[in-house]
Amino acid sequence: MTLQEYTSSSHNFEECMKCTVCTAYCPVVPANPKYPGPKQAGPDGERLRLKDPFFFEETLKYCLNCKRCEVACPSGVKVADIIQAARIRYSKSKPKLRDRILASTDFMGTLARPFAPVVNGMTGLGATKAVLDATFAIDKHRTFPKYAFKGFESWFRKEAPDQSRFPEQVAYFHGCYVNYNFPQLGKDFVKVMNAAGIGVSLLDKEKCCGVAMISNGMIDGAKKHAAHNVAVLGKAVESGKKILTTSSTCTFTMRDEYPELLGIDNGKVRDSITLATRYLYEKIVAGEVKLPFKKDFHAKIAYHTPCHMEKLGWGVFSIGLLKMIPGIELTVLDSNCCGIAGTYGFKKENYEVSQAIGKPLFDQIARVAPDYVACDCETCKWQIEMSTGLEVRNPISVLAEALDI
């Protein structure tokens, strides 16, 4: 190793000026004293790890990969990327069976769906929850997302032929959640796009974006998914289509984590992947789309910006779109992590920390007392619904309801 290799890295740790601003904005630090904090886990630790992997600490697993440290860093250090890359490179702990179960979001869905009523019944039962808690260390307070009896993909198959009547076409990356747990969001998406005069098609067999595999250390699996997705996304892009999504996390993972953490080149497709809210907002502002809204729609909504949305910097689009709906009373909640971070909060050892992280957000939601919460992320949805008792809707679903068609 040359001196240069000891003192610089692809995630620019050498630009750190040791100001600790990242630590001041990390949601885990105040909630979990076992976590060394972004400065120490990131740039400080990297300097040591480059010299000797002995200095790797397993406590880095407490990082939520929320990227808030990166958003705050005055020096542009990719703090969270340093931490996640170190876990990938040095961690010796193998993912447990529990982690594999939680991470295999599409595998679980494929297995569970035909038996949806049974699985839903089982994961909802107190006894099953106790077993999951004791055997797999999945916290018993958690409500499992329900598995839909009929997946979105099979619903869409019947709709597909009708979509060709629209001159403009987009491809939809629906993600595991829409397919297995909440097909209604996919249906809402198709309804809104059609109302905007845009036809929808699906990709040539998408796979889970891989975010849960990344956070559970199943890197080979994540790489396979990423390579597959980049290939099928590429086909859609070649046929001149944009790829729209309804999940900020899938979007962020495919755009930024593929190249930064998995080393998968997504250069040909990255700029074509965008959130449906951003796409619509820009079309409406440019005067290319006009949506018909109900005259008598009314809703008091609090919008929560998910961490990965914060990192994407696209909250403005979802908020801007919601503001276009007549009859909406909108409060934008302070930027706080909800604490779930994908599968993190499902694990028994993280439950308390997860709820402590989310507390400022839940408290603010209680003060605002909205009819429901709007948010672009499915895992935030579970967490906020469980912790506040309020319903959480994707902005696309809010739009679908407000449309006068």
Add this chain to the structure above:
Amino acid sequence: MEFDVMIIGGGLAGLTAGLALQEKGKRTAIVSAGQNALHFSSGAFGLLDREDPFGAVAELDEDHPYARIGADSLRTFAEKAKGLFARAGIELNGNPLGNGFRLTPQGALKRAWLTLPEVDLFPDEAAVKGHKVLIVNLLGYLDFNTSFLALGLEKKGCTCRVETLRLPEMERLRQNPSEMRSVNIARVMDNAWVKVAGEVKSLLKDEDWVILPQVFGLRDATVPSQIRETVPARVLFVGTMPPSVPGMRTQMQLKRAYEALGGTFLMGDEVLSAETGEARVRSVETRNIGRIGAKDFILATGSYFSKGIASDMNHVYEPLFAADVIQDEGRGSWYDPNFFNPQSFLSYGVATTPGFKVLKEGVPFENLYAAGSVLGGCRSLALGCGAGVALVTALSVAETI
């Protein structure tokens, strides 16, 4: 996206300009690559480290932003700055038309203009003589040096007693000594301050002053004044090592006030390049949003620390517009080998017209203004004019637009 005014940089200058422009009814956006110099603030704003700051304007170099503005307008903007903060919910201490003194972590007095609510501003140096002082720290907190403070105050004829509080609420934090930082402690103190106030009260003997570190009131700005109401002595909050709790809270308050006025704050995004032509800026390109167009643009990107100004081996430059930068020829003349002498390179920054329009190859952009520490000619460390320049130039630019 299109706005009336696009502000590049979300520090004190960018936020001040944003607030003033939103109040004027303009549609603005602020894009900020990361957090800013407020996170390192002492809690005191400097206008100019002179007894009569307005009288001293005539002695400043002609490049200094105050020399451009002139003493009369400087007075007007100084008063406006205090009013703008008050409307944003922040009651600054001090008379905007004069200087006072603040107590430093070394127990010394330093000139200051306006201070954040918990930071005391003394009218003169005599105000600190002959007090009995109880200095209270929290067990395990190393970024607040009580002995420096006591030594400094004893030189001024005070007598000091130092006590350390051990709180069960802090034990969790203490498991990880490297996280015993101002902001992490402040998060605990948002709830535990009542206990601290009670303990301080019971420690108090015959002291008329109590000094605590600035780790109170991160989310709730009223905490320091509530502590003051509980403790029957004058309570002073003295600066810690960064990050600055009052500075961080002020940043959040200003941002919230700006958004409440309808401003769009794009946090963590970065302007990568700009499209210019015929002495105008047409749009900028950001990493997250892409193209953003506006009628006017404000460059409030800060100095070296925030990457508003950068250097290579032979030049100091402004990275976004390649604007003209006031600087000396030749690297050798940039700095004085004696670290503690005033350093020339600290005064380098963007060259502008007297109305703060940015110059490029001597020609001003018609719709690009500079404000804050990106400006050349400041020597803010030596002159103690950092926050003053940020506030006053931002207000001046907002008035022009």
